[in-house]
Amino acid sequence: MVEVTERYAVGTPCWVDLSSRDQQAALDFYRDLLGWQGEVGAPEFGGYAVCALNGRPVAGIMGPVDPGPGQPAVPPSWTTYLATDDAEATLTAIGDNGGTVLLPVMTVGDTGKMLVAADPSGAVFGVWEPLEFLGAQVVNEAGAVVWNELHTSAPGEVGAFYNAVFGARVAPMEQMPEYLSYEVEGRSVGGVLNLADDPPGTPPHWRTYFAADDVDSTVDALVKAGGNVLSPPTDQPWGRVALVQDRDGATFSLITPAPM
Template sequence: MPEVTTAYKPGTPCWVDLMVKDQQAALDFYRDLFGWQGEVGPAEFGGYAVCALNGRPVAGIMAAMAPEGQPEPPNVWTTYLASDDADATARAVTDSGGSIMFPVTEVGTTGRMLVAADPGGAVFGVWQPLDFFGAHVVNEPGALTWNELNTTDPDTAGRFYQQALGLRPAAVEAVPGYVSLEVGGRSVAGMQRLADYLPAGTPPHWMTYFAVDDCDSVVDALVKAGGSVIQPPFDMAAGRMSVVTDPQGAVFAVIAAPGAP
């Protein structure tokens, strides 16, 4: 199993979490779909649940809470990018044309976080690790395997993420229009224009990809559990993938690498 044992380099996606109206229903759904173990957490942390795969943290699930008088937030997966200084990153975000949606906050002794939006409106989180550096398992069925920015303006987004978080954009010659986001010369995320298969009016966003061993069977199980399919399974360079929603409407993708059943 590809285990992560050290902190992620700044700019690298390090964690994902789901904000959803019915937390327990989400915990049950992802347990059945991916084999996650998780339960509602301590009240002092808003009941935040850290979900594990074979005992290793892979993702979080929390209950959505709307401030009094505010509309209910959407059910959504959020990608967190690593930082070694959340305060400095917050300043870099605003200096580079982004905006802070949730200011730098201490999360006990685990780390410091913020939530921001890039110039195109795509929302992402920033995580500065203290006791907790993020996902302990990646690139394994049931775990995070890729994070991808879908945007209306790749050029502006590329400049923003390089200036604010050190992610260097690089064209992928084998896939016209696709951009790799690199840290230290290694591809850690992707970027493309909003895909045609997404519903009309879909705003810029970060897409979370989970690895699976069989894309078609996982999608079938998801539909039987109340989820829905945005893009049916199809073959592409990185494997066989599908874009789906869970029963509460949160969008994510599943992908089986080449050679998987």
Template sequence: MPEVTAEHYPPGTPCWIDLMAPDQQAALDFYRDLFGWQGEVGPPEFGGYAMCTLNGKPVAGIMKAQPMNEGDPVPPTVWTSYLASADADATQAAITAAGGTVMFPAMDVGTVGRMLVAADPTGAVFGVWQPVDFYGAQVVNEAGALCWNELHTEDLPAARAFYRQALGIESELMEGMTDYFAAKVSGRPVGGLTTLGGQAPPGTPPHWLVYFAVDDTDSTVDALVKRGGNVLVPPFDMVAGRMAVVADPQGAVFAVIKPVPM
């Protein structure tokens, strides 16, 4: 199993994902059945945040979506990608200077780390994680675990400039592509940046899409549908493997892929 240690998450690297869902327990049950995750509602001091594990290793978080203040709308049901930082406060300042918007300012999360949530200038929301006792996902690139994070935006030049200035993420056009860039940290690909394409439902805002590796894309999609999920882009073959874009029963969008063996 591809286990991860702290040194594999240099600043700018996607290091964690979590889901906000109106029905936390239903989400825990769904992803348990689909990916084999284990997780339960957490302690009140952490807002009930559930740490989900795969074979005993943390892979993702699931929390109940709640309004920040009385009268506010419930946040959308989405997966959030977190980018690693050595100093969340400095990153927050860099985000603002680069034209981003801080939505939830840097705050301590117990003794495990410090985090913030922001939006890039094109509107895509992401998190920032400064580790203390917890550095992020401890298994990736394995069936049932995160394997890729991909920005979809209507303004690639603005997004590329922002992530380079705010988080030190370089981007390089992938060979044979016209609108797909590899996001790189210290020369190593850590994600992708692409145009918000025509396959997205009308009105889809810029966003970070999370990919989960699976052993069989078609059977995973069948299982998802049987559990109340929806298929947005049916399984198809592409350069990295066979993938599909789907939504869980509460509307959170994600991709599944059986990667081409490297």
């Protein structure tokens, strides 16, 4: 288990949360699938639920997102948040470098500040400036986030964007030159894939990977709980991976990482 006790470096994926059509149903689904503990939160925070794994925050789940007057409904989806030390400065940098701010900086009580944006290719991501809440406090174990991956139609353009906004670097991964690494301070903290490898019609997005001790049995449990399999478990150099949807249609990956 990897416990996080210090601030994430700027640009590092630090949190994920789910927008769902039925918050309680989503809480029940992920409790049974990944072993999370969570409940609907305080009304002043819109009922936002911070889910825990072995008592430590691992992800958030909220109800339907209000898109605003005249805007299409926001589909159920997972959002990856990137760490920052200054949310206001990051908001400015996003606009200055071809991104689009979807939700301006909002202070979330004493926990931190957040915003939501899209990169130049249209992939949506969140930004988190911690105050009292660092983000995920456990990663890289069964039931927790183990990887975040950007799927984009313009790897070069978005690489320049994330470098300008967060100081991150997108470059070929040494062991797999066909796969791009998303690096912060010289360390690979995520991946980047060309959207051409996704099914036709898939929009640019950040994908969340959750670790599982046994992907095959976890996928079986997901199906029994009303989830959907988009790509069945397959062996990859980095582990055994499946692409799935929860009962609400939010897409994510499950992986049993290969032994290091």
